Amino acid sequence: xxxxxxxxxxxxxxSLATVDRVLxxxxxxxxxxxxxxxxxxxxxxxxxxxAAANLAKGRTYPLTFLIPSNDNSFMRxxxxxxxxxxxxxxxxxIAIRLVDVPAFDAAALATALRDAAAEQPAGIAFVAVDAxxxxxxxxxxxxxxxxxxxxxxDLSGAERDHYAGIDNAAAGRTAASLLGRFVGGRRGKVAxxxxxxxxxxxxxxxxxxASVITSDFAGLDLLPVSEGRDDPDVVERLVSALFxxxxxxxxxxxxxxxxxxxxxxxxxxxxENRPVVIAHELTETTRGALQSGLFDAVLNxxxxxxxxxxxxxxxxxxxxxxxxxxxxxxxxxIFLKDNLP
Amino acid sequence: xxxxxxxxxxxxxxSLATVDRVLxxxxxxxxxxxxxxxxxxxxxxxxxxxAAANLAKGRTYPLTFLIPSNDNSFMRxxxxxxxxxxxxxxxxxIAIRLVDVPAFDAAALATALRDAAAEQPAGIAFVAVDAxxxxxxxxxxxxxxxxxxxxxxDLSGAERDHYAGIDNAAAGRTAASLLGRFVGGRRGKVAxxxxxxxxxxxxxxxxxxASVITSDFAGLDLLPVSEGRDDPDVVERLVSALFxxxxxxxxxxxxxxxxxxxxxxxxxxxxENRPVVIAHELTETTRGALQSGLFDAVLNxxxxxxxxxxxxxxxxxxxxxxxxxxxxxxxxxIFLKDNLP
DNA sequence: CTGAAAGCGCTTACAG
DNA sequence: CTGAAAGCGCTTACAG
Numbered sequence: 001x002x003x004x005x006x007x008x009x010x011x012x013x014x015s016l017a018t019v020d021r022v023l024x025x026x027x028x029x030x031x032x033x034x035x036x037x038x039x040x041x042x043x044x045x046x047x048x049x050x051a052a053a054n055l056a057k058g059r060t061y062p063l064t065f066l067i068p069s070n071d072n073s074f075m076r077x078x079x080x081x082x083x084x085x086x087x088x089x090x091x092x093x094i095a096i097r098l099v100d101v102p103a104f105d106a107a108a109l110a111t112a113l114r115d116a117a118a119e120q121p122a123g124i125a126f127v128a129v130d131a132x133x134x135x136x137x138x139x140x141x142x143x144x145x146x147x148x149x150x151x152x153x154d155l156s157g158a159e160r161d162h163y164a165g166i167d168n169a170a171a172g173r174t175a176a177s178l179l180g181r182f183v184g185g186r187r188g189k190v191a192x193x194x195x196x197x198x199x200x201x202x203x204x205x206x207x208x209x210a211s212v213i214t215s216d217f218a219g220l221d222l223l224p225v226s227e228g229r230d231d232p233d234v235v236e237r238l239v240s241a242l243f244x245x246x247x248x249x250x251x252x253x254x255x256x257x258x259x260x261x262x263x264x265x266x267x268x269x270x271x272e273n274r275p276v277v278i279a280h281e282l283t284e285t286t287r288g289a290l291q292s293g294l295f296d297a298v299l300n301x302x303x304x305x306x307x308x309x310x311x312x313x314x315x316x317x318x319x320x321x322x323x324x325x326x327x328x329x330x331x332x333x334i335f336l337k338d339n340l341p
Numbered sequence: 342x343x344x345x346x347x348x349x350x351x352x353x354x355x356s357l358a359t360v361d362r363v364l365x366x367x368x369x370x371x372x373x374x375x376x377x378x379x380x381x382x383x384x385x386x387x388x389x390x391x392a393a394a395n396l397a398k399g400r401t402y403p404l405t406f407l408i409p410s411n412d413n414s415f416m417r418x419x420x421x422x423x424x425x426x427x428x429x430x431x432x433x434x435i436a437i438r439l440v441d442v443p444a445f446d447a448a449a450l451a452t453a454l455r456d457a458a459a460e461q462p463a464g465i466a467f468v469a470v471d472a473x474x475x476x477x478x479x480x481x482x483x484x485x486x487x488x489x490x491x492x493x494x495d496l497s498g499a500e501r502d503h504y505a506g507i508d509n510a511a512a513g514r515t516a517a518s519l520l521g522r523f524v525g526g527r528r529g530k531v532a533x534x535x536x537x538x539x540x541x542x543x544x545x546x547x548x549x550x551a552s553v554i555t556s557d558f559a560g561l562d563l564l565p566v567s568e569g570r571d572d573p574d575v576v577e578r579l580v581s582a583l584f585x586x587x588x589x590x591x592x593x594x595x596x597x598x599x600x601x602x603x604x605x606x607x608x609x610x611x612x613e614n615r616p617v618v619i620a621h622e623l624t625e626t627t628r629g630a631l632q633s634g635l636f637d638a639v640l641n642x643x644x645x646x647x648x649x650x651x652x653x654x655x656x657x658x659x660x661x662x663x664x665x666x667x668x669x670x671x672x673x674x675i676f677l678k679d680n681l682p
Numbered sequence: 683c684t685g686a687a688a689g690c691g692c693t694t695a696c697a698g
Numbered sequence: 699c700t701g702a703a704a705g706c707g708c709t710t711a712c713a714g
Contacts, residue, residue, distance in 0.1 A: 690710105
């Protein structure tokens, strides 16, 4: 049988309350008593039953999530994932508060971070805009002892406890390799479409993509990055202009959101001139574009995984527990028309 | 505050014991009492605290896993994942028993299934050999009321409760699409290397692969499937023979295990004649081959996910709870040299 | 610095 | 068919 606190208590010759004090490193125990309990713990190989402890504590974790009020499918998916997490709130002993913040707005995000911290939640997760304002606010949160996790897009420097998102450099490299090989030796221009170079995930994808294209695919020539603000209408205009301005675009990498606009623009490009297209995030739009052959591949991050990972990490940090890095790694999904879920 | 059994009891005007009986659909409650309790439950929106219930029950789930004693990296990974699951056994209230069975041996597997069932575990998971013997044994297990899950490779027909593994047809199609596009318009032969057509995962990958190659890539010509028994030495011999017999192999799909042998054989093929290669399962061998450029892509299934999913499903079935299909879907990872974890 | 007792939300004999 | 009481493994006031 697994040993319990009772076994520890009787073996160490102390009361349950004292065992609990030692186990939870609470003060007010003599060194000698502490030693006796520690000895019993290691001799019996005691492992605390976390579920029972939580039941007794009646502990809940108020968690705050700051999400850009950007209306794209990915952010909607993130909200959905948060709602689903909220439904399991009882079992998980969490209470999720969702705060909307304007997209790509460093000042607003910094303010929102400080406001969230003022409420003293058990942890905060936020989609970072990578700017000094935000870094300063994040540093305040961390030094106030509130666990802080970046979600989807990271913050440069070390002003947070954990990043729950994909390796965006790897995503950019993967996109480049696939795109380069799909082009299959033809020569021409490659268009790159981002949301904003202000967010680190887009910047990292972009740089890694460009670096692999430049080094591995001599026949391909990169056009300057277009910033579509993740807005379908802006994206549509930008892409249309690109195809008017260049007759030799053989491939396009859409590393941000707003793909509805991209699809509309591409549909107006004569079939024989359509480029190889790789985009991010599996949504209704990108799924349809894969199926119709308009897109060739879609890289995806699972919003549900990211949210669940952020929650696990915040809870662990709140309890001072270690996180299992390997388990929290968010993988890059690659979808072709052939492996759509 | 979340309502508890106490709230239900007082609202319905009955005792805790009766509430428990109704909640767990145990017999010996009058229809009228049952109704009162059900009413209180729905009025208060009561949701049972599973952790507390498990604590009270002291319930543990003895689970039996039948794993082929095949010595390849994937099966080793599966064992490792089972060991890790075993370490969380206390928290999860499971006790995992691992049984070795000879690989690709239907009769031995059928016997092992019956033996495992005789011990009345809370559930059984097994890597299926798709044969009538096995199906018959599986049907017996299921009709004995023991939850049964196939792992990695499925059983034809409905003689199990759940399949914890990837969509192998999708994997085969994906391999074909990638491989066809990577070949990039060249013409030639495509070699296919399987473990055994006796296991359904290999057969499904193979058929789906062949079908996409045939329909989408007119310049590619499929060679007959070679069966390497997932054994590196057999694989090495088969592949060497293939390259002696054919001078125009432009691509190779290795859909089983034994890739150490494949690597050895490919290294002897002159660099300029080396084919596009897509293999399965990320191991030390396939990772190295990706990095060195010998392989072009590796499709992977995460053994850890499969094991954890199988455990969740077996526990749910044991408790008569529904499983969330979407959450249990095992995804196909696609690795290039650019996105290795 | 230490302990006895009650309680977290559920389940289980046992008695009636 | 129904209920009172004890218990799962831990934590928390409270008293000393």
